[in-house]
Amino acid sequence: MRYLAHSAHAQLGSLWLSCVGWVLTAMALGLIQWRVWLVSDRGVISSGVAWVGVWRACFNSHALVTPGFRVMHCRSMSLAETFTPPEIVAAQVLMLLSLVLGLCGNAGGVYALRNIYFRTQxxxxxxxxxxxxxxxxxxxxxxxxVPLLWNLISVVTNQTIEFPPEFNMPPAPDSQHVGCGIGVGMVGTVLMMVSGIIFCTYRFPVRSQRPGGSSSPAPSVSHSRGAAVNDNPAFESHEDL
Structure with a gap:
């Protein structure tokens, strides 16, 4: 097998990009700042800011505090809830599948680079x-x-969510903007996409050829004693004597 370690430098770098992108995707899935709602009524939402993530909606409050939190009130959202918008449902399903596929991709990259650097196949x-x-x-x-763009469009078009009364969320925000959760997810997605393209474009190095376009070694020439004698006229004349 040819020595291929020098041909996989780009793929080694793309493995790092893929790992960083996978970590950022996992971070985005856990962040609650996908949608940032700004409200004017601060009777319950003390800070006037509420966050809607993939799994829960939260806000800081001095009146309602979730056990385990100091000043934050959170309520979880699940697939079974009828009020959960389709873009949130898509994020809950597709983001998890993305993490599974990304983990398999990183494992495949480690396997391929191991064959390059440590094995002969x-x-x-x-x-x-x-x-x-x-x-x-x-x-x-x-x-x-897909879910990142879908939620981004929902924020840009100012889509609302009909939360149940126990969420203590307003029926509609005064305004809303994109949170850091979508931004982190976008960066992770771009890194995963770039690494995937680099992995798919791997090519084997071209074999070097000898000058003249021939890669085969030059044939060896062996002379027998008789042939050497026949090629030397002076030697033949000496034998005749």
Whole structure:
């Protein structure tokens, strides 16, 4: 097998990009600042700011405090709730699937680079491993991009959520803007997408050829004693004497 370690520097860098993108995607899934609601009534929402995430809606309050929190009140949202908007449902499902595919992609990248640096195998499994890793990373990026863009559009168009009374959330905010959760998720998705493209574009190095366009070694010439004698006319004349 050819020495391939020098041909996978870009893929080694893309593995780091993929790992960072996967971590950022996981962080975005846990953040509550996907939608930031600004409200004028501060009777319950003391700070005038409420956050809507993928799994729960929270706000700071001096009147209502969730056990385990000092000044924050949170209520969870699940797939079974009828008020949960479809973009939140899509985020709960697709973001989790994105994490699973991204983890498999990172594992595939480690396997492919291990074959490059530490093992000797045929060329085709190495390239197939890189291509499979790239497809997994790109699939993970697409799955996370769909709910991120969907929630981004919902914020831009000022879509509201009909929360139940126990959430103590207003029926509609005075205004809302995109939170850091969507921003972190976007950065992670872009990193996963770039790493997937780099993995898919891996190519084997071209074999170097000898001058003249021939890669085969020059044939060796061996002379027998008789041939050497026949090629020397002076030697033949001496034998005749």
């Amino acid at each position: 045929e060329d085709s499994p190495v390239r197939l491993a890189f291509f499979t890793t790239g497809v997994l990373c790109l699939s993970a990026a697409v799955m996370s991009l």
